[in-house]
Amino acid sequence: MLSTITKAATNFCEHQIRKPYSLTNEIPKMRMFIASINIMENSNTHKVYVAAPKELxxxxxxxxxxxxECDEETLKDMLMETANMIVGSAKVIAQENGMKAFDIRTPVFLDIKEFNYPYDAEININIDNTNIIVAIKENNAA
Structure with a gap:
């Protein structure tokens, strides 16, 4: 699942924002806006986290x-829209590759803090001296 979401996130960088990027597996210790979006696959719920600092x-x-210059509410909305674009794109990529179909839920804003949610896999995308984290918790019950 993470490889599909990573492909969607890199497509976001290449096609939506048209910015060069690099990938790492290191989550920075900094204050970030954090949202989540659930993916429903059969009877499993996977939680995808998307986190980004104010600068991004x-x-x-x-x-x-x-x-x-945007107010905090606009920044939260932008984060949730970014999560929606990335996970929505992942759904299309999965369908095009013949993977199991999954449903996505509405993104939810969680908090502004250091990212410390439990996850099974993650990718950190560096863009213009800032970054976006995409992490997934597999088989999450909530």
Whole structure:
């Protein structure tokens, strides 16, 4: 599942925001906006976390909303929309590759803090001296 979500996240960098990126498996210790979105696959629920610092979300607001300074609510909305775009794209990629179909739920904003949620796999995408974390908790009951 993480490889499909990683492909969707790199597609987001290449096609939606058109920015160069690099991938690492290191989660930075910094204050981030954190959202989650559940993927329903048969009877399993997988929780996908998307986390980004204020600087990245402001860059995304500039790209998508043509606003350079956004209030906290707009930054939260931008994070949830980013989660929706990445996981929605992962669903399409999975279907195109003949994988099991899955349903996605509405993203939920969780918190602004250091990312310390339990996860099974993660990827850190570095973009313009900032980053976005995509992590997944497999078979999450909630």
């Amino acid at each position: 979300l402001e860059m995304l607001c500039g790209i998508f909303l043509f606003e350079e």
